[in-house]
Amino acid sequence: MIxxxxxxxxxxGRGVVVDDYWGDSRAxxxxxxxxxxxxxxxxxxxxxxEIIFFFDRLDDTSIVTGARHPRGNTAWxxxxxxxxxxxxxxxxxxxxxxQIEKRDGRTLHVRGLDAIDGTPVVDIKPVFxxxxxxxxxxxxxxxxxxxRDYWKREG
Amino acid sequence: MIxxxxxxxxxxGRGVVVDDYWGDSRAxxxxxxxxxxxxxxxxxxxxxxEIIFFFDRLDDTSIVTGARHPRGNTAWxxxxxxxxxxxxxxxxxxxxxxQIEKRDGRTLHVRGLDAIDGTPVVDIKPVFxxxxxxxxxxxxxxxxxxxRDYWKREG
Numbered sequence: 001m002i003x004x005x006x007x008x009x010x011x012x013g014r015g016v017v018v019d020d021y022w023g024d025s026r027a028x029x030x031x032x033x034x035x036x037x038x039x040x041x042x043x044x045x046x047x048x049x050e051i052i053f054f055f056d057r058l059d060d061t062s063i064v065t066g067a068r069h070p071r072g073n074t075a076w077x078x079x080x081x082x083x084x085x086x087x088x089x090x091x092x093x094x095x096x097x098x099q100i101e102k103r104d105g106r107t108l109h110v111r112g113l114d115a116i117d118g119t120p121v122v123d124i125k126p127v128f129x130x131x132x133x134x135x136x137x138x139x140x141x142x143x144x145x146x147x148r149d150y151w152k153r154e155g
Numbered sequence: 156m157i158x159x160x161x162x163x164x165x166x167x168g169r170g171v172v173v174d175d176y177w178g179d180s181r182a183x184x185x186x187x188x189x190x191x192x193x194x195x196x197x198x199x200x201x202x203x204x205e206i207i208f209f210f211d212r213l214d215d216t217s218i219v220t221g222a223r224h225p226r227g228n229t230a231w232x233x234x235x236x237x238x239x240x241x242x243x244x245x246x247x248x249x250x251x252x253x254q255i256e257k258r259d260g261r262t263l264h265v266r267g268l269d270a271i272d273g274t275p276v277v278d279i280k281p282v283f284x285x286x287x288x289x290x291x292x293x294x295x296x297x298x299x300x301x302x303r304d305y306w307k308r309e310g
Binding site: 001002003004005006007034035036038039040041042043045046047048049050052054056065066067077078079080081082083084085089090091093095096097099112120122123124125126127128129130131132133134135136137138139140143144147150151 | 156157158159160161162189190191193194195196197198200201202203204205207209211220221222232233234235236237238239240244245246248250251252254267275277278279280281282283284285286287288289290291292293294295298299302305306
């Protein structure tokens with residue numbers, strides 16, 4: 001077993017769990033009390049960061065360890081939980097690349113974070129272009145269909 | 156506190172911790188006994204996956220929670236641990252995008268995983284192009300210099 005301690009928490013953003021329309025999402029990450037302020041020094045030199053967070057609102061009984069249709073949509077193939085990005089997964093970790101808007105002391109302002117208010121953050125990593133895929137990305141049609149409205153704006 | 160259970164382990168690859176020359180790195184991820192085989196079904200439709208793993212060889216005393224020069228190199232600025240990707244970080248999580256070479260039952264063959272033999276894996280997420288940066292990536296000069304030999308081949 002591995003024990004993690006949150007290093008921060010998501011504030012603002014959306015208050016409820018929804019699948020789509022994260023395009024307008026602005027939120028802040030507030031450092032936890034035990035983390036020094038200087039842990040964020042220099043982060044504004046990066047345009048993007050990856051936020052690793054914990055889906056704390058999910059209870060254990062909803063976790064899928066095998067396979068399922070993504071979003072329960074039977075028009076899409078039944079695939080393993082490690083072939084999809086749904087949140088009801090073992091260890092309940094999310095990992096999302098966000099735009100860094102501003103760093104203000106112990107607060108990081110971000111855009112495009114698909115985590116709701118109060119979500120515990122377990123890591124913040126700056127995005128290096130050298131760690132992005134260095135070859136063309138191939139993915140199945142269902143995954144493009146699933147993402148169709150994900151980054152759209154609400155309303 | 157958040158408790159994670161490894162879902163797999165890294166096999167093969169390199170046996171020792173080094174900073175650079177990961178270009179030849181081929182490894183497998185073997186599912187843990189409690190994880191069903193079908194959790195990997197359909198993953199071969201994706202070219203890349205992000206592996207989230209735990210730097211288990213690091214002891215607690217080496218963790219940096221504030222700021223330091225990346226790799227101890229004073230030619231580079233002293234920046235916060237969340238403005239660098241070094242492994243001696245709070246919660247000791249690594250997150251690396253790899254190429255998927257083959258899935259064989261409970262084994263995933265990958266390329267470009269910068270984790271050593273025996274490293275616990277806590278999540279496997281398929282790479283969706285829609286979750287990569289949708290804007291140009293900006294990063295400081297030191298981070299490009301640090302990555303200069305990272306993906307080169309050994310020797």
